Amino acid sequence: MTRVFISKDMASLALGADAVAQAFAEAGCEVVRTGSHGLFAIEPLVEVETDEGRVAYGPVGPDDVAAVLDGSHGARIGAIGDHPFFARQQRFTFARCGVTDPLSLADYAAHGGWKGLEAAIGLSSQDVVDAVKASGLRGRGGAGFPTGIKWQTVLDTPADEKFIVCNADEGDSGTFADRMLMEGDPYCLIEGMAIAGHAVGAGHGYIYIRSEYPFAIEAMREAIARSAGKIAPFTLEVRVGAGAYVCGEETALLDSIEGKRGQVRAKPPLPAIEGLWGKPTVINNVLSLAAVPFILAGGAQAYADVGFGRSRGTMPIQIAGNVRNGGLYEVGFGVTLGELVNEIGGGTASGRPVRAVQVGGPLGAYFPPSMFHLPFDYEAFAQAGGLIGHAGITVFDDSVDMAHMARFAMEFCAVESCGKCTPCRIGSTRGVELIDRIVVKTPRAAGVLETMPQIRNASRSARTHDQEVELLRDLCDTMKHGSLCALGGFTPYPVLSALDHFPEDFGGGNALPEAAE
Amino acid sequence: MTDIAGIQTAIDRFMQSDTRGALLPLLHALQEEFGHVDPAAVPLIADALNLSRAEVHGVISFYHDFRTEAPARHVVKLCRAESCQSRGGAAIEAQLSHQLGVAMGHARKDGQVALEPVYCLGLCAIGPNALVDDRPVARIDSARVVAIASEVEA
Numbered sequence: 149m150t151r152v153f154i155s156k157d158m159a160s161l162a163l164g165a166d167a168v169a170q171a172f173a174e175a176g177c178e179v180v181r182t183g184s185h186g187l188f189a190i191e192p193l194v195e196v197e198t199d200e201g202r203v204a205y206g207p208v209g210p211d212d213v214a215a216v217l218d219g220s221h222g223a224r225i226g227a228i229g230d231h232p233f234f235a236r237q238q239r240f241t242f243a244r245c246g247v248t249d250p251l252s253l254a255d256y257a258a259h260g261g262w263k264g265l266e267a268a269i270g271l272s273s274q275d276v277v278d279a280v281k282a283s284g285l286r287g288r289g290g291a292g293f294p295t296g297i298k299w300q301t302v303l304d305t306p307a308d309e310k311f312i313v314c315n316a317d318e319g320d321s322g323t324f325a326d327r328m329l330m331e332g333d334p335y336c337l338i339e340g341m342a343i344a345g346h347a348v349g350a351g352h353g354y355i356y357i358r359s360e361y362p363f364a365i366e367a368m369r370e371a372i373a374r375s376a377g378k379i380a381p382f383t384l385e386v387r388v389g390a391g392a393y394v395c396g397e398e399t400a401l402l403d404s405i406e407g408k409r410g411q412v413r414a415k416p417p418l419p420a421i422e423g424l425w426g427k428p429t430v431i432n433n434v435l436s437l438a439a440v441p442f443i444l445a446g447g448a449q450a451y452a453d454v455g456f457g458r459s460r461g462t463m464p465i466q467i468a469g470n471v472r473n474g475g476l477y478e479v480g481f482g483v484t485l486g487e488l489v490n491e492i493g494g495g496t497a498s499g500r501p502v503r504a505v506q507v508g509g510p511l512g513a514y515f516p517p518s519m520f521h522l523p524f525d526y527e528a529f530a531q532a533g534g535l536i537g538h539a540g541i542t543v544f545d546d547s548v549d550m551a552h553m554a555r556f557a558m559e560f561c562a563v564e565s566c567g568k569c570t571p572c573r574i575g576s577t578r579g580v581e582l583i584d585r586i587v588v589k590t591p592r593a594a595g596v597l598e599t600m601p602q603i604r605n606a607s608r609s610a611r612t613h614d615q616e617v618e619l620l621r622d623l624c625d626t627m628k629h630g631s632l633c634a635l636g637g638f639t640p641y642p643v644l645s646a647l648d649h650f651p652e653d654f655g656g657g658n659a660l661p662e663a664a665e
Numbered sequence: 666m667t668d669i670a671g672i673q674t675a676i677d678r679f680m681q682s683d684t685r686g687a688l689l690p691l692l693h694a695l696q697e698e699f700g701h702v703d704p705a706a707v708p709l710i711a712d713a714l715n716l717s718r719a720e721v722h723g724v725i726s727f728y729h730d731f732r733t734e735a736p737a738r739h740v741v742k743l744c745r746a747e748s749c750q751s752r753g754g755a756a757i758e759a760q761l762s763h764q765l766g767v768a769m770g771h772a773r774k775d776g777q778v779a780l781e782p783v784y785c786l787g788l789c790a791i792g793p794n795a796l797v798d799d800r801p802v803a804r805i806d807s808a809r810v811v812a813i814a815s816e817v818e819a
Contacts, residue, residue: 159788162803188790321746324787359693359730360786362799387686388693390728393784407688407714409727425685467790469751474790497752506747510784542789544751553747560746560784566727 150177150217151197155246157184157331158363159324164209165192171210175217183332185246186476187233190225204228233473233492238454240442240462241435242325242478245332251370253378256335262378264441268343276347277303280440282448284460289315289398289433290508290537290634292459292526295440298430301420302348305428312344312353313405313424313431316368317389317396319358320509322468322540325476326434329464330357330364333438334371340437342379343444344430351382354424356401358389393510393564397633398431400566411566412633433538435464456482459525467493469506469542486520489543500545504650506553508537510560511638513645514550533648534641550650555583557642561635571627572636579627579643582620589655591616613655620647667705675699676706676713687714688724692731701732737772737779739817741765742796743805746785749792757793757805764814778817 154160154169172194173179185193190206194216204225205216215221225231228246239245248255256262268276281296302310314337318326330337341353355372357365365388372384387405389395395404399413402424423429439461443451452460459481465488467474472494489495489505496502504514513534515522522528529536544553558579565572585591591611598606611619624640631637647654672695679687679694691710695702702725711718725731743758762769765778772779788794791803797813805813 158786158801159791159803162788162794162801163791188788191791318787319785321744321785322748322789323785324789327787360783360796387689389730390689390693391730391783392728404689405686407686407724408720409724469748469789469792471790510747540748540789542748542751548751553750556747556750564784 151180152177152216153180153182153195153197153202155184155191155193155332156181156363157191157328158361159188159328160184160191160193161363163188163191163207167210168192168194168208168212171213175213177217180249182248183245183250184328184476185228185234186242186328187231187473188475189473190223190231193228195228201227204231233475233477237478238462238480239478240446240451240454241336241438241464242329242333242476243442244336245328245476248333250332250334250367251374253335253374256333260445261335261441262339264444265339265342265346265379267444268346273303273347273349276343276444279443279448280347283439283443283451284455284458285436285439285443285451286459286526287433288435288439288463288538289396290535292536295432295436298420298432299344299347301418302350302428302430305421307428309352309427310348310350311424311427311429312341312348312350312437313402313429314341314353314355314434314437315396315398315401315431316355316357316361316364316434317401318361318434318538319393319396320511320538320540322506322542323466323509323538324468325464325466325539327361327364328476329434329438330361331367334367335375336438336441337368337434338371338375338379338384340440341384342382343440344432344437345379345382348428348430350430353382353384354387354405355384356387356389356395356405358395359391392566393560394566394633394635397635400633402429402431409566411568412635414632435538454480456480456523456525457527459527463524463536463539465524466538466540467543468540470496470498470545471543472497481525482523484520485515485522485524485541486517488524488541489520493541493543496543496545498545498547500547502543503546503548504544504550504553504646506542506544506642507540508535508641509540510557511535511634511641512537512540513641514553514649515645516649519649533645535638550646550653551583551587551655552653554643554646554654555580555587557639557646558583561639565635569630569632569636571630572632572639575623575627575631575636576639579620579623579639582616582623583643583654586613586616586620586654589613617647617654667703668699669705669709672699672703672706673709676709680713688716688721689728692725696731701735704733737776739778739798740781740796741778741798741813741817742781742783743769744784744786744792744794745769745782746789748785748789749794752792754793757810760807760810761795761805761813764810765817
């Protein structure tokens with residue numbers, strides 16, 4: 149019987165993989181459902197097992213079964229690793245994704261699984277933390293804080309119980325790596341969390357998954373049940389979010405697990421010292437934890453050997469939006485934005501010129517093609533007034549209205565603000581109003597209040613367009629420095645970058661002022 | 666008619682699991698079973714978890730997912746986030762809203778279908794995307810809008 153491999157990743161399902169799988173099963177094939185290799189353009193992808201290895205075809209429809217099985221199908225790719233999208237990738241974290249049956253413990257073990265955990269158990273807690281430090285791994289959720297240092301803090305804080313929390317509340321538009329890993333290689337995350345538990349002395353872990361990812365929730369729950377014996381005495385459970393973007397912020401996430409409104413906590417105290425239920429807590433992104441098994445199994449040096457500057461290891465970059473070859477591209481840091489968008493991504497799906505890319509989700513900056521020389525690196529992006537965030541890149545063609553996107557950023561912040569701090573809660577709403585007035589070029593008239601004799605320090609005349617833009621910049625400055633967390637604090641990135649790089653969309657060429665910092 | 670006894674039974678059943686920080690999992694369980702969290706459940710939940718009614722109400726109203734009214738028979742959740750916007754999401758939203766005869770964020774008066782916003786389904790290179798009664802649908806174009814509209818009329 150011919151064995152064929154078809155992804156059951158949510159993206160593949162959305163493109164009709166279930167019907168394809170059913171058609172192959174009806175034709176008498178043994179169908180193995182895997183995760184996705186990560187290139188959406190070739191989904192639904194079918195890999196046929198042959199004497200020369202797996203031969204891939206994609207995209208494939210349910211009517212193509214015969215042509216695929218006799219090898220005459222036009223969309224023959226050959227070995228998936230030879231496809232240009234995959235040939236230059238460095239898959240450390242996503243090595244198994246798309247290859248194995250995600251829930252098969254035998255597959256996981258046969259493809260190098262549990263080696264990291266076994267190595268960790270043979271080491272002392274401090275040695276494991278030292279290995280993570282030596283690898284140079286930095287938090288993949290966006291902040292880029294060194295993971296080893298965080299673990300050291302938790303290890304050094306005495307407590308009767310400690311927790312490992314995995315942040316799988318991947319709310320940023322343009323990101324899907326966490327989802328793909330949880331659906332395609334859930335044991336990798338479980339192994340990473342078990343290693344973290346051993347490293348800091350924590351007995352229980354939570355994986356907080358957003359409710360928009362029903363397939364990831366199901367996969368993780370099943371994988372936890374099946375691997376319980378393997379990671380014992382460490383235990384894990386899944387907690388499901390409820391549609392609040394702000395719960396991706398680590399302290400809001402902790403409150404949400406505790407059963408409260410997902411409101412941000414003021415720091416300090418750091419979660420590493422007083423986290424979940426006031427106990428020392430490691431809270432890491434899915435990709436940070438999933439990188440750990442490789443580091444322990446392959447050696448910290450092997451991980452640190454790849455990368456750029458102070459950004460070590462690989463980053464699973466997500467190329468999304470209006471792009472021809474969108475998908476997951478894991479590679480060492482240092483690849484340039486232009487390579488990612490034009491060479492790997494193949495330009496826009498619409499065929500029109502690229503006008504802007506947003507890097508790092510809804511709170512990331514918009515960059516014009518003139519900045520495509522930027523290397524993918526935490527520091528380089530910070531210097532350019534942006535962030536790499538969770539490494540999602542959303543491509544826009546020349547039909548995009550950047551003032552509209554700036555307004556959307558403010559609107560999104562207003563909808564999703566947890567309400568705890570004023571710059572975010574009120575500032576975002578004022579920001580929407582301001583951008584609306586700027587775009588239609590009807591600056592605010594002098595209000596009744598300002599004209600009253602008691603008001604001495606307010607302008608009594610109507611504002612000019614330039615004053616409105618200045619006020620928007622001032623508002624962004626307040627939000628950036630006055631907000632408790634990244635939601636209010638980073639919303640200015642898309643707004644200001646749109647204003648700086650695309651002033652023509654805001655009703656006139658406002659000169660870029662000298663950087664004040 | 667509010668099924669108070671049924672809600673109490675569901676709460677009692679859930680409480681046997683002895684979950685720490687149980688409020689969100691309990692609300693999910695109730696919504697799973699009854700389709701929504703009835704306001705009449707609030708005092709029962711508060712009593713079971715030793716919380717104030719205000720705390721329970723605060724959590725229900727904070728999270729977008731929790732509904733306090735029965736949902737429409739079909740729910741279409743269309744992504745409004747940046748990646749789908751970059752692929753023409755706004756035009757699709759307008760078309761879908763027109764075809765379904767309901768504004769974004771509302772349920773149709775006959776209770777047949779609701780159109781709800783969602784901010785990212787993690788399918789960001791094949792948008793515009795939607796969940797049609799929890800089934801993911803990608804690359805939505807005019808033809809798919811029509812197909813979705815006829816599907817939810819059934």
